[in-house]
Amino acid sequence: MMRLLSLLLLVAIPTRCVAFLPSTSTTRSSRPSRPLSVKPPVLDDVCETMGVTLTRFMNEVAMLNPELKELTTIFGAIDTACKAISNEVKRSQLPSSETLGYQGAVNAQGEDQKKLDVITNDLLKRALRFTGRLGVLASEEEDTPVDVIGRSTGKSGSLEIVLDETTDYVVCFDPLDGSSNVDAGIPTGTIIGIFEHDETCEIDFDNIGEDEAAEQEARCLANTLQPGTNLVAAAYCLYSSSTFLTLTLGNGVYMFTLDETIGEFILAKPNVRIPESSSIYSFNEANLDYWDEPMREVVERWREGTGRSGVRFSSRYIGSMVGDVHRTLMYGGVFGYPGDTKNPNGKLRLLYEGAPMAFIMEQAGGLATTGTQRVMEITPEVVHQRVPVIMGSKNDVIEVIECYKTAAAPFSRAAAAA
Ligand code: FDP
Numbered sequence: 001m002m003r004l005l006s007l008l009l010l011v012a013i014p015t016r017c018v019a020f021l022p023s024t025s026t027t028r029s030s031r032p033s034r035p036l037s038v039k040p041p042v043l044d045d046v047c048e049t050m051g052v053t054l055t056r057f058m059n060e061v062a063m064l065n066p067e068l069k070e071l072t073t074i075f076g077a078i079d080t081a082c083k084a085i086s087n088e089v090k091r092s093q094l095p096s097s098e099t100l101g102y103q104g105a106v107n108a109q110g111e112d113q114k115k116l117d118v119i120t121n122d123l124l125k126r127a128l129r130f131t132g133r134l135g136v137l138a139s140e141e142e143d144t145p146v147d148v149i150g151r152s153t154g155k156s157g158s159l160e161i162v163l164d165e166t167t168d169y170v171v172c173f174d175p176l177d178g179s180s181n182v183d184a185g186i187p188t189g190t191i192i193g194i195f196e197h198d199e200t201c202e203i204d205f206d207n208i209g210e211d212e213a214a215e216q217e218a219r220c221l222a223n224t225l226q227p228g229t230n231l232v233a234a235a236y237c238l239y240s241s242s243t244f245l246t247l248t249l250g251n252g253v254y255m256f257t258l259d260e261t262i263g264e265f266i267l268a269k270p271n272v273r274i275p276e277s278s279s280i281y282s283f284n285e286a287n288l289d290y291w292d293e294p295m296r297e298v299v300e301r302w303r304e305g306t307g308r309s310g311v312r313f314s315s316r317y318i319g320s321m322v323g324d325v326h327r328t329l330m331y332g333g334v335f336g337y338p339g340d341t342k343n344p345n346g347k348l349r350l351l352y353e354g355a356p357m358a359f360i361m362e363q364a365g366g367l368a369t370t371g372t373q374r375v376m377e378i379t380p381e382v383v384h385q386r387v388p389v390i391m392g393s394k395n396d397v398i399e400v401i402e403c404y405k406t407a408a409a410p411f412s413r414a415a416a417a418a
Pocket residue numbers: 176177178179180181284319320321322347348349353
């Protein structure tokens with residue numbers, strides 16, 4: 001019966017969901033070497049109707065915006081990978097499962113890899129590889145970005161890059177964020193950022209010398225090193241009481257929930273908006289003594305109820321970024337991992353945590369800052385670069401930014417780190 005109802009819901013969906021303004025960008029032949037943003041979509045009334053599957057949603061996008069057709073294929077892979085990861089995470093708790101615990105290796109950041117980190121990384125990589133739409137992908141669990149067609153030599157920093165004519169996108173992801181908590185059944189998630197591929201990146205290995213090839217390889221890998229303002233799409237999957245897939249294509253945030261009876265992501269919240277003010281903060285407060293001075297000041301004021309709103313804040317912290325950001329989007333609040341004296345750039349990674357989540361947060365009407373800079377505007381210098389992150393309800397994040405601006409002595413991250 002449930003299945004029947006769900007199917008009826010699907011056939012009753014509207015024929016139009018998202019329309020994009022006529023785009024001046026992104027035909028493959030005319031696209032410049034640096035990405036242009038997708039034009040903001042125009043939403044019509046039926047877009048507010050729920051019950052659209054992710055596949056249908058992306059098909060509508062592609063129908064109205066043929067230049068985005070290949071993005072649809074990528075989201076097809078993400079859809080499949082999120083469902084598969086969700087199953088792996090759920091099944092990991094069964095007594096017969098052997099997927100919990102450590103792999104016995106460390107990743108590029110020197111962190112112990114969980115078995116599920118490795119399984120989910122392979123899963124996502126395989127799903128994306130077979131789209132045929134990718135040039136390069138970078139993952140938290142890979143030392144350096146990997147090309148999706150060629151094979152890694154196995155030596156970090158020494159990759160064989162083969163870029164296909166049809167490769168249009170660069171995908172950066174953290175396959176299982178929050179995995180240090182996964183053995184306890186705490187919510188985890190996958191974070192994905194999608195950039196356009198630099199089409200000038202073609203390497204003719206047969207006709208150039210080794211040095212030139214190495215130089216061109218480095219340039220190709222730099223495809224991943226783009227600021228968040230170049231993102232064309234971002235998404236996260238949350239593995240929790242339900243499996244959620246939240247995405248932005250650059251105009252608004254759409255939240256899908258997995259209907260397990262039919263195995264489809266269904267649009268549950270179109271045009272998600274984060275409340276402008278809140279009374280919840282979400283930080284690892286054990287680090288408070290080491291934080292940047294302005295950050296400490298604001299949180300102490302919120303705790304006492306002497307902040308700008310005069311309201312005493314509550315604390316909610318899962319310690320799993322996707323879960324914390326998801327709740328922040330839903331209820332309002334401020335989630336952060338600020339810089340501190342031990343780690344001036346905090347803990348979170350810019351390319352596959354900070355920037356994609358900042359994109360989603362901004363598209364929902366919130367803000368994301370390091371305290372002194374918009375997270376979206378930072379160009380990474382290395383793939384696994386860390387970034388201080390404070391994101392959430394607009395008015396509260398503005399309060400943080402202003403406190404950094406008006407700190408007794410002008411706040412300087414370099415000086416704080418010294
Ligand atoms: P994890 O190490 O479990 O993968 O960046 C990773 C992350 O989790 C975030 O998901 C989370 O917000 C943060 O680290 C938690 O760090 P703390 O344990 O230091 O609070």
